[in-house]
Amino acid sequence: MPRRIVIVSLLCCLFCSGLSAQTFSLVYLCDFSDSCSILVLETDSTSDAWSLPYPVYQFRTGDVDGDGVEEALVGVVKSTRFYPEKGNRLFVFKNRDGRVRPLWMGSQLGEELVDFCVADGKLISIERCRNGQYNLDEWEWSRFGPRFSRYIITNTTIEEVHQIFNQYEKNTGHSSTVDAHPHGMEPKK
Secondary structure, three states: OOOEEEEEEEEEOOOHHHOOOEEEEEEEEEOOOOEEEEEEEEEOOOEEEEEEOOOEEEEEEEOOOOOOOOEEEEEEEEOOOOOOOOEEEEEEEEEEOOEEEEEEEOOOOOOEEEEEEEEOOEEEEEEEOOOOOEEEEEEEEOOOOEEEEEEEEEEEOHHHHHHHHHHHHHOOOOEEOOOOOOOOOOOOO
Protein backbone atom coordinates (compact mmCIF):
# COMPACT_ATOMS: atom_id res chain seq x y z
CA MET A 1 0.00 0.00 0.00
CA PRO A 2 1.27 3.51 -0.71
CA ARG A 3 2.22 5.63 2.30
CA ARG A 4 1.33 9.24 2.57
CA ILE A 5 2.64 11.98 4.77
CA VAL A 6 0.47 14.93 5.66
CA ILE A 7 1.98 17.80 7.59
CA VAL A 8 -0.42 20.16 9.28
CA SER A 9 1.21 23.17 10.82
CA LEU A 10 -0.36 25.80 13.04
CA LEU A 11 1.75 28.82 13.93
CA CYS A 12 1.28 30.15 17.41
CA CYS A 13 2.99 33.51 17.72
CA LEU A 14 3.75 34.61 21.23
CA PHE A 15 5.07 38.08 21.85
CA CYS A 16 3.98 38.57 25.44
CA SER A 17 6.27 38.13 28.43
CA GLY A 18 9.35 37.80 26.22
CA LEU A 19 8.22 34.47 24.76
CA SER A 20 9.35 33.53 21.28
CA ALA A 21 7.28 32.18 18.42
CA GLN A 22 6.28 28.53 18.51
CA THR A 23 4.77 26.23 15.92
CA PHE A 24 2.97 22.97 16.63
CA SER A 25 2.88 20.66 13.62
CA LEU A 26 1.30 17.28 13.14
CA VAL A 27 3.16 14.89 10.87
CA TYR A 28 0.60 12.26 9.91
CA LEU A 29 2.08 9.02 8.56
CA CYS A 30 -0.41 6.44 7.46
CA ASP A 31 -1.40 3.68 5.17
CA PHE A 32 -4.29 1.33 5.65
CA SER A 33 -2.47 -0.95 8.08
CA ASP A 34 -1.04 1.44 10.66
CA SER A 35 -1.53 4.83 12.16
CA CYS A 36 1.18 6.95 13.60
CA SER A 37 1.36 10.68 13.96
CA ILE A 38 4.09 12.82 15.38
CA LEU A 39 3.35 16.10 17.14
CA VAL A 40 6.25 18.47 16.51
CA LEU A 41 7.00 21.66 18.43
CA GLU A 42 9.39 24.18 16.93
CA THR A 43 10.51 27.39 18.63
CA ASP A 44 13.18 29.90 17.65
CA SER A 45 15.83 27.77 19.35
CA THR A 46 14.43 24.25 19.87
CA SER A 47 12.60 21.41 18.19
CA ASP A 48 10.90 18.50 19.95
CA ALA A 49 8.47 15.72 19.03
CA TRP A 50 5.89 13.44 20.67
CA SER A 51 4.82 10.19 19.02
CA LEU A 52 1.09 9.46 18.81
CA PRO A 53 0.53 5.77 18.02
CA TYR A 54 -3.22 6.26 17.51
CA PRO A 55 -5.32 7.44 14.57
CA VAL A 56 -5.76 11.23 14.68
CA TYR A 57 -9.07 12.76 13.61
CA GLN A 58 -8.52 16.38 14.69
CA PHE A 59 -5.67 18.83 15.37
CA ARG A 60 -6.13 22.31 16.76
CA THR A 61 -4.32 24.91 18.83
CA GLY A 62 -5.59 27.36 21.40
CA ASP A 63 -4.92 28.68 24.87
CA VAL A 64 -7.18 26.40 26.90
CA ASP A 65 -5.47 26.80 30.28
CA GLY A 66 -5.46 30.61 30.30
CA ASP A 67 -1.70 31.18 30.63
CA GLY A 68 -1.38 33.17 27.38
CA VAL A 69 0.47 30.34 25.57
CA GLU A 70 -1.28 28.17 23.02
CA GLU A 71 -1.49 24.43 23.52
CA ALA A 72 -1.85 21.69 20.89
CA LEU A 73 -5.16 19.79 21.08
CA VAL A 74 -5.11 16.42 19.35
CA GLY A 75 -8.17 14.23 18.84
CA VAL A 76 -7.20 10.56 18.79
CA VAL A 77 -9.18 7.34 18.41
CA LYS A 78 -8.41 4.78 21.08
CA SER A 79 -9.80 2.67 23.85
CA THR A 80 -9.01 3.33 27.50
CA ARG A 81 -8.96 1.29 30.67
CA PHE A 82 -12.36 2.65 31.74
CA TYR A 83 -13.84 2.80 28.20
CA PRO A 84 -12.69 -0.36 26.36
CA GLU A 85 -14.58 0.48 23.15
CA LYS A 86 -12.60 2.65 20.73
CA GLY A 87 -13.78 6.24 20.68
CA ASN A 88 -12.71 9.81 20.09
CA ARG A 89 -10.46 11.09 22.88
CA LEU A 90 -8.83 14.47 23.51
CA PHE A 91 -5.15 14.96 24.30
CA VAL A 92 -3.78 18.41 25.20
CA PHE A 93 -0.05 19.16 24.89
CA LYS A 94 1.99 22.11 26.11
CA ASN A 95 5.33 23.72 25.35
CA ARG A 96 7.37 23.27 28.54
CA ASP A 97 10.82 24.80 28.10
CA GLY A 98 10.88 23.94 24.40
CA ARG A 99 9.66 20.38 24.88
CA VAL A 100 6.29 18.81 24.00
CA ARG A 101 4.65 17.67 27.23
CA PRO A 102 1.17 16.28 27.89
CA LEU A 103 -1.09 18.60 29.85
CA TRP A 104 -4.14 16.31 29.78
CA MET A 105 -4.77 12.95 28.11
CA GLY A 106 -8.44 12.35 28.76
CA SER A 107 -10.58 9.27 28.60
CA GLN A 108 -13.82 11.20 28.21
CA LEU A 109 -15.30 14.66 28.67
CA GLY A 110 -19.00 14.17 29.37
CA GLU A 111 -20.65 12.07 26.70
CA GLU A 112 -19.30 10.51 23.49
CA LEU A 113 -16.93 13.09 21.94
CA VAL A 114 -17.59 13.94 18.29
CA ASP A 115 -15.56 17.14 17.72
CA PHE A 116 -13.99 20.07 19.56
CA CYS A 117 -12.50 23.54 19.13
CA VAL A 118 -11.18 26.35 21.32
CA ALA A 119 -12.99 29.69 21.38
CA ASP A 120 -12.23 32.58 23.73
CA GLY A 121 -10.05 30.35 25.90
CA LYS A 122 -12.76 27.75 26.38
CA LEU A 123 -13.00 24.24 25.02
CA ILE A 124 -16.16 23.72 22.95
CA SER A 125 -17.24 20.12 22.35
CA ILE A 126 -19.85 18.32 20.31
CA GLU A 127 -20.99 15.25 22.23
CA ARG A 128 -23.42 12.47 21.36
CA CYS A 129 -25.83 11.61 24.17
CA ARG A 130 -27.01 8.13 25.04
CA ASN A 131 -30.46 8.99 23.62
CA GLY A 132 -28.94 9.66 20.17
CA GLN A 133 -29.26 13.44 20.39
CA TYR A 134 -26.33 15.88 20.56
CA ASN A 135 -25.06 18.55 22.96
CA LEU A 136 -22.75 21.47 22.38
CA ASP A 137 -20.84 21.97 25.64
CA GLU A 138 -18.47 24.60 27.00
CA TRP A 139 -15.56 23.61 29.25
CA GLU A 140 -13.21 25.77 31.34
CA TRP A 141 -9.75 24.70 32.44
CA SER A 142 -9.25 23.64 36.05
CA ARG A 143 -6.04 22.42 37.67
CA PHE A 144 -6.63 18.84 36.51
CA GLY A 145 -8.16 19.49 33.09
CA PRO A 146 -11.45 20.54 31.48
CA ARG A 147 -14.30 21.31 33.88
CA PHE A 148 -17.88 21.50 32.57
CA SER A 149 -19.07 25.10 32.38
CA ARG A 150 -22.41 25.08 30.54
CA TYR A 151 -24.56 23.61 27.80
CA ILE A 152 -24.57 25.90 24.78
CA ILE A 153 -27.35 23.80 23.27
CA THR A 154 -28.61 20.43 24.41
CA ASN A 155 -30.62 17.45 23.17
CA THR A 156 -30.79 18.40 19.51
CA THR A 157 -29.78 17.15 16.07
CA ILE A 158 -26.22 16.92 14.77
CA GLU A 159 -27.13 19.41 12.03
CA GLU A 160 -28.28 22.05 14.52
CA VAL A 161 -25.22 21.50 16.73
CA HIS A 162 -22.86 21.79 13.73
CA GLN A 163 -24.52 25.04 12.68
CA ILE A 164 -23.70 26.65 16.04
CA PHE A 165 -20.32 24.89 16.37
CA ASN A 166 -19.23 26.29 12.99
CA GLN A 167 -19.79 29.83 14.33
CA TYR A 168 -17.42 29.12 17.23
CA GLU A 169 -14.94 27.50 14.86
CA LYS A 170 -14.84 30.54 12.56
CA ASN A 171 -13.89 32.76 15.50
CA THR A 172 -10.93 30.65 16.64
CA GLY A 173 -8.49 31.31 13.82
CA HIS A 174 -6.36 28.35 15.00
CA SER A 175 -7.80 25.10 13.77
CA SER A 176 -7.12 22.42 11.29
CA THR A 177 -9.04 19.29 10.53
CA VAL A 178 -6.81 16.38 9.61
CA ASP A 179 -8.54 14.59 6.72
CA ALA A 180 -12.24 14.58 7.61
CA HIS A 181 -12.24 11.66 10.03
CA PRO A 182 -9.60 9.50 8.26
CA HIS A 183 -9.84 6.89 11.02
CA GLY A 184 -11.99 8.82 13.46
CA MET A 185 -15.32 7.82 14.84
CA GLU A 186 -17.92 9.60 12.75
CA PRO A 187 -21.14 10.72 14.40
CA LYS A 188 -23.71 7.94 14.52
CA LYS A 189 -27.01 8.81 12.87
